[in-house]
Amino acid sequence: MRGSFFLAVFLLRSIYMAIAKELIEKNRLRLVEEKARLEGLLGRIAKPKKGDAEKFEAEHPEFGNQEDENASEVAAYEANLAEERDLEKKLKNVEAALQRVAKGTYGICQVGGEPLPLARLEAIPEAENCVAHDRR
Numbered sequence: 001m002r003g004s005f006f007l008a009v010f011l012l013r014s015i016y017m018a019i020a021k022e023l024i025e026k027n028r029l030r031l032v033e034e035k036a037r038l039e040g041l042l043g044r045i046a047k048p049k050k051g052d053a054e055k056f057e058a059e060h061p062e063f064g065n066q067e068d069e070n071a072s073e074v075a076a077y078e079a080n081l082a083e084e085r086d087l088e089k090k091l092k093n094v095e096a097a098l099q100r101v102a103k104g105t106y107g108i109c110q111v112g113g114e115p116l117p118l119a120r121l122e123a124i125p126e127a128e129n130c131v132a133h134d135r136r
Helices: 002-045 067-103 118-123
Strands: 046-049 052-058
Touching: 002 046, 002 067, 002 118, 046 067
Parallel strands: none
Antiparallel strands: 046 052
16 A cells, blocks of 8 residues: 555656656746847847946937927836836846756745746746745
């Protein structure tokens, strides 16, 4: 009886690991695509910061010299700045997930050390923590 229980656990774990490996590779490809997409979006509104290629600076658009054009420039810059911050944060999370894939720690909660549920990784490929430890 006891031996069959351990065999069943072993088989289930083996199946889980095979599914997890397949999902990790699928998510690695998704993360690479997402990284390229985010970099493209950032490139439209920002440029890499001098001395720190990992960070971006929102660009200040030039619409003209009239008062109403200057007001439009400020409004567009504020929108670019907010979008740049959001995209940069997302890019940082994607890059961190790709580093975890490379290190072999992808899918492990960074706080508690437990495996993340496969459904969570499927839904949020850049997830670094389980739901209980997520600080989003």
